[in-house]
Amino acid sequence: MRARIFRPAKTAMQSGKGKTHYWVLEYEPQSRKTIEPLMGYTSSSDPLAQVRMKFDxxxxxxxxxxxxxxxxxVREPKEPRRRAVSYSDNFRHDRKVPWTH
Incomplete structure (x- = not known):
């Protein structure tokens, strides 16, 4: 049994950092997932694939x-580099691409 410990990244559908302040322990898969031919469901014979524990x-x-x-x-999270921008920067005189109407 081998596990991964990581902090989840934010989803593409959110702009804030909701649900990213906890750490997750999740087991690595022991067997491959298979596709059931009739209905197309994905299944696995690995019972630990469903285990996902959250920690503070x-x-x-x-x-x-x-x-x-x-x-x-342990996978350390990558913190995003944020640039400080302001609305007034759109109208600076030394911009590389001049602003037009």
């Missing part, structure tokens, strides 16, 4: 994994 901090998730002898890898 990374340390809590690591402590849980170590306490239960679970191998784990």
């Amino acid at each position: 901090t990374k340390e809590d998730a690591i402590a849980y994994a170590e306490r239960n002898n679970i191998e784990y890898t």
Whole structure:
């Protein structure tokens, strides 16, 4: 059993950071997913594929994994680089692309 510990990224449908302040422990898949030919459902024989545990901090998730002898890898989140922009920058005289009406 091997697990991943990570902080989820925000979805493409949201602009804020909702539901990204917790850490998740999720098991890596042990077997491949198969497609049922009649209905097209995706299934797996791996029962741990459904397990997804949430923790308040990374340390809590690591402590849980170590306490239960679970191998784990930690993926640190990538913080976005935000540029400070203001509305008045649209009308600066030294812009590379001049503003027109």
